[in-house]
Amino acid sequence: MPRQIHFNAFDMNCVGHIQQGLWAHPRDRSMEYNRIGYWTDYAQRLEKGLFDGIFLADVVGIYDVLSGSPAPALRGAVQVPVNDPMMLVPAMAAVTQHLGFGVTANLMYEQPFLFARRMATLDHLTGGRIGWNIVTGYLDSAARAIGMDGQMAHDDRYDLADEYMEVVYKLWEGSWEDDAVVADRGAHLYADPAKVHAVHHHGRQYKVDAVHLCEPSPQRSPVLYQAGSSPRGRQFAATHAECVFVNGQKKEGVQEIVSDIRTRAEALGRRGDDIKVFLGATIVTGRTEKEARDKFEDYRRYVSSEAALTHAAASMGIDFNKFDWDEPVETGKSEAITSNIKAMDRAAGPQWTKRKLLEQMVLGSRQPPLVASADQVVDWLVDWVDTTGVDGFNLSRTVVPECFDDIIELVIPRLQERGLYKTAYSEGPLRQKLFGTPRLPDRHTGASHRVRHG
Numbered sequence: 001m002p003r004q005i006h007f008n009a010f011d012m013n014c015v016g017h018i019q020q021g022l023w024a025h026p027r028d029r030s031m032e033y034n035r036i037g038y039w040t041d042y043a044q045r046l047e048k049g050l051f052d053g054i055f056l057a058d059v060v061g062i063y064d065v066l067s068g069s070p071a072p073a074l075r076g077a078v079q080v081p082v083n084d085p086m087m088l089v090p091a092m093a094a095v096t097q098h099l100g101f102g103v104t105a106n107l108m109y110e111q112p113f114l115f116a117r118r119m120a121t122l123d124h125l126t127g128g129r130i131g132w133n134i135v136t137g138y139l140d141s142a143a144r145a146i147g148m149d150g151q152m153a154h155d156d157r158y159d160l161a162d163e164y165m166e167v168v169y170k171l172w173e174g175s176w177e178d179d180a181v182v183a184d185r186g187a188h189l190y191a192d193p194a195k196v197h198a199v200h201h202h203g204r205q206y207k208v209d210a211v212h213l214c215e216p217s218p219q220r221s222p223v224l225y226q227a228g229s230s231p232r233g234r235q236f237a238a239t240h241a242e243c244v245f246v247n248g249q250k251k252e253g254v255q256e257i258v259s260d261i262r263t264r265a266e267a268l269g270r271r272g273d274d275i276k277v278f279l280g281a282t283i284v285t286g287r288t289e290k291e292a293r294d295k296f297e298d299y300r301r302y303v304s305s306e307a308a309l310t311h312a313a314a315s316m317g318i319d320f321n322k323f324d325w326d327e328p329v330e331t332g333k334s335e336a337i338t339s340n341i342k343a344m345d346r347a348a349g350p351q352w353t354k355r356k357l358l359e360q361m362v363l364g365s366r367q368p369p370l371v372a373s374a375d376q377v378v379d380w381l382v383d384w385v386d387t388t389g390v391d392g393f394n395l396s397r398t399v400v401p402e403c404f405d406d407i408i409e410l411v412i413p414r415l416q417e418r419g420l421y422k423t424a425y426s427e428g429p430l431r432q433k434l435f436g437t438p439r440l441p442d443r444h445t446g447a448s449h450r451v452r453h454g
């Protein structure tokens with residue numbers, strides 16, 4: 001059987017996510033993000049269309065890098081206002097049975113003990129459909145909000161994250177034995193104390209002496225996602241991630257990242273295919289190329305250049321308004337998403353300018369849309385999977401919900417005809433669906449913290 005392609009819908013609990021300005025399109029419904037019915041309808045739509053999951057981004061600060069002000073972000077709804085993504089999950093889980101939930105949570109600002117409980121709760125309530133996109137953030141505004149002068153240096157954030165992971169693995173994997181819960185009404189015995197163990201972690205950043213508060217959930221550790229592909233980010237991914245989210249405009253660049261992360265994982269005793277890689281993509285499609293092109297021209301009228309620059313400035317950590325239109329942008333000292341800067345260097349050459357950047361943002365972000373008929377989209381997807389080794393795609397929204405309806409009605413059936421997409425969900429938790437096993441495999445570093453029986 002040919003390799004199956006995976007799809008996640010890529011969104012955020014906000015109005016303007018990636019393609020900035022499209023919320024102003026008359027058919028776009030993203031302004032309803034603060035109503036529960038919007039999300040339950042969304043989840044049902046995706047599940048009917050056999051999407052693997054919904055992947056929710058998050059930031060915990062405002063975008064105030066462009067002109068050193070939050071005003072452009074507020075004007076253009078550039079990922080602000082932004083509500084908590086985790087709160088959406090139980091509502092969406094209640095109306096679906098199979099859809100996975102990849103939720104971004106920044107580990108910098110929350111104690112691992114409390115976070116471990118929140119994720120375990122979601123794993124219980126979803127029947128094991130929760131994934132965690134592990135991020136360390138890229139915004140000084142977030143650090144200032146919780147009393148720091150600015151964020152930690154780029155690589156130091158990953159060091160902190162390594163220790164954080166050790167703590168949460170100990171809690172999820174090592175505190176409760178599988179048969180600790182007896183639930184014997186007659187004996188008045190709920191949990192066997194001998195099978196519930198306190199975690200003792202005394203590290204550089206964290207100190208925990210406690211029993212994990214949740215009984216074992218279907219997956220124990222959530223499915224672990226990571227996005228960020230600097231050298232340090234790749235090493236972190238190779239160590240912890242089961243799904244990696246990459247962006248990239250050139251196949252060679254993406255292919256290099258994919259094979260490097262898999263090689264690094266193998267060096268750590270994992271298997272290359274223990275990691276599934278999802279490529280970020282924006283697709284505008286129709287029955288014919290002309291229909292797709294007309295749709296794109298219609299969408300384009302609503303793009304906001306200021307909002308697009310606001311987002312790019314924050315994610316790259318560069319105030320583009322300090323540069324003239326044709327002056328090369330100085331990128332050297334960024335502490336933000338360095339892989340985004342590298343990708344821009346690759347796409348436009350090292351001497352790129354604000355004008356070049358804006359020319360790239362044709363639909364409101366640096367992610368160029370594929371504008372093509374459904375047949376052409378299928379060919380494009382297959383070509384990227386074959387040449388880069390990615391396993392699937394995180395599909396950014398354009399005009400919601402029609403952008404996902406197009407994928408469901410036009411693209412997925414064509415992939416199915418070619419045997420490249422499932423025709424029904426398989427059973428079990430999210431990890432089981434993706435990797436054939438509900439728990440972390442023994443060769444994953446998290447498994448080394450498993451409680452030893454007897």
Ligand SMILES: Cc1cc2nc3c(=O)[nH]c(=O)nc-3n(C[C@H](O)[C@H](O)[C@H](O)COP(=O)(O)O)c2cc1C
Nearest residue numbers: 057058135136137138227228229230233337338339
């Ligand atoms: C495709 C992609 C998506 C990301 N999504 C988020 C996000 O939703 N929230 C967040 O705080 N950081 C996000 N990040 C940032 C990274 O997770 C990471 O913490 C950091 O910025 C360092 O990235 P680097 O290793 O590529 O330099 C994303 C990065 C990439 C490349």
